[in-house]
Amino acid sequence: MSDIPVLIVGAGPTGLTLGIDLARRGVPALVVERADELFPGSRGKGLQPRTMEVFDDLGVLDAVRAGGGRYPAGMLWRDGRRLGEHHLTDPVETTEEVPYEGWMVPQWRTQRILRDRLEELGGKIAFGREVTDVTQDEDGVTAHFTAGPPLRAQYLVAADGGRSAVRRAVGAGMTGEAVDPLPMLVADVRIAGLDRDNWHMFPPREGRDEFLTLCPLAGTDDFQLVTRFAEGTRVDLSPDAVRRVVAARTHVAAEDVTEVLWASDFRPRAALADRFRAGRVFLAGDAAHVHSPAGGQGLNTSVQDAYNLGWKLGAVLSGDADPCLLDSYEEERRAVAADMLGLSTRIHRGEARRGGATLQLDLGYRESSLSAETRTTPGPVRAGDRAPDGRVDGVRLFDAFRGPHWTLLALGTDAPEPPQGVRLVRGPSHRTYGTGLFLVRPDGYVGWAGDCAEGLGDYLGRFGRG
CATH class of the missing domain: 3.30.9.10 (D-Amino Acid Oxidase, subunit A, domain 2)
Incomplete structure (x- = not known):
């Protein structure tokens, strides 16, 4: 038997974001940190607009806004x-x-805000727990520490930085270059x-x-x-x-x-892990990709890793989805991380300027196995894309999306009453989305889009929502 469902190694922005996302889904997780306190420096101070959207969903936006400028x-x-x-x-x-602009908050303050939210939701951080080795079998993962007894979990997430002890323990390589x-x-x-x-x-x-x-x-x-x-x-x-x-x-x-x-x-260097998953162990944040600070992509890409993985772990651990859903984490996030690494490096070397690509609003998963675009003539927002904010019959969409549920937008067309765990928003054809049905994943991306409801039930059935 496992001690806990999920063990998160590292109490940086990645680990804390994941801890919050799991806690609000009722998934017990423990965050362990080798240091005796949270990171004290300002290092990753820039929060991109997409990260602000994630923080809105996780319930920390007001604190982040108040803590920066x-x-x-x-x-x-x-x-x-x-x-x-x-x-x-x-x-x-x-x-x-696009309701939010980029925001400056010193990393130490961002982490304190995330810690407070995690503890508010009942999550915990164990400080002074340095991982020395990780072993796993078909049923779980065991983490060994310099001090204290080992811990066993169903899944382990390495969010322990660029020199990740977990990554080395599972034999995942990392390929990179000196940027400067x-x-x-x-x-x-x-x-x-x-x-x-x-x-x-x-x-x-x-x-x-x-x-x-x-x-x-x-x-x-x-x-x-x-x-x-x-x-x-x-x-x-x-x-x-x-x-x-x-x-x-x-x-x-x-x-x-x-x-x-x-x-x-x-x-400054740029490096990408050869894989983001090794059995029951997942790599996230700097443990999976190391960026030059130019362009402000490292912390933001790391937060997106956690946000992508959180709902998938929650679905699998609740029994709603097959464990193969977890394969989509590497499929979706490794390609994004590679793109962001290239962008950071070009900005550092003066070959590119900070611009729209650094906002992370246009990143998506159109090629993902989880994206199903079934319309005969897709509009500008397609399956795999970030679901933009807006208003539909007086309902703000980000208010509708906020929380661990799925959301079905029925715009200018009929929709069946959705199953439990899916919120329905009805309205006329929309200036941004157009006409059709749009099923928005818990992480704010369109998973399925169709002209009518045919195929919607089968898609939701993959996640225990059919």
Whole structure:
């Protein structure tokens, strides 16, 4: 017998998102974290519009909005003089179909918000539990730790980062490349006398690569510092060294860096796991794909992994769906992760600009085995696509979608009364969707679309909803 249905290794954004999604479905899961506390740094500070939609569904949108703010315009500096604004990306124009813009929240705060929601739903995090090995058989998975007894689960999800111990334990390879050969430093600092109206950018001198940026972190008194060093440099993470590099590359004096709250070094790379599933073990987040921070795709892609996997684990563990449903996780998410890795790398190297593709709104699963488009003349929204927001006879669609259920949209056509676990929204032909029946999955993607109800029951039957 298993101790728990799902063991989630890693209390980062991926693991916490998955824990919340399972908890709201009534699926007991335990999140274990090797550290003694949540990650303390701001690292993944950018939340894309699609991630904001996920957070709406999971019940944390208001807290996320209150805990952050919009990105400021960049300001270029040279020799203590402002050279002018620099815009990294075009602003997102919100519409009825795209209600949320990107939002800046330091990662440590995002994780605290997710932890609070997880605990509100009855979920738990066990800190100080470092996984050393994972073994599995036909009936379950056993995780072994540096301290404490082993734990057995029906399924295990590795959300333990780019150096994932779980990934190594199950023998999953990871293929990648260095995106930038130069070492980098990221730190959270407090600075006296520097305005918070701009993302301050200090370009390198001619012939050098040692740029530095200071981004005011919305909702805090902190700045996120990012800088790059010459090849072969050993990055010193001490507070005094951080102060010295700020003074050397900006007009800010060392003593004006009043606090260094957190610092880390890294070399940007792009890597993709050869597989996202090994038996009863699933890889998600950085354990499955490692991004350059350029373009703000890593944390957001990771949250989408968890959101994709959560409803599928819930359906299988409740007995509503055959376990083969879980095969679709790798089928759907690995291709998306590969695309996002390529985009992040191109942005880092200056070969692409942040734009519509970074918002993650156009990502979908049209080629998935779970997508069934049966209409003779499909419209702009097809099976596999993200289901946009909008209004149908006064009902806001995201309000209708919110929760762990499926939703059937009947637009300009008749629909049968749906089975339990499927909400029905009826209305006239819609300006975005057009005419037809649209069955929206629990993760907000259209699973099935048809001109009439023929075939709908068979499709729902795959998930215990027929």
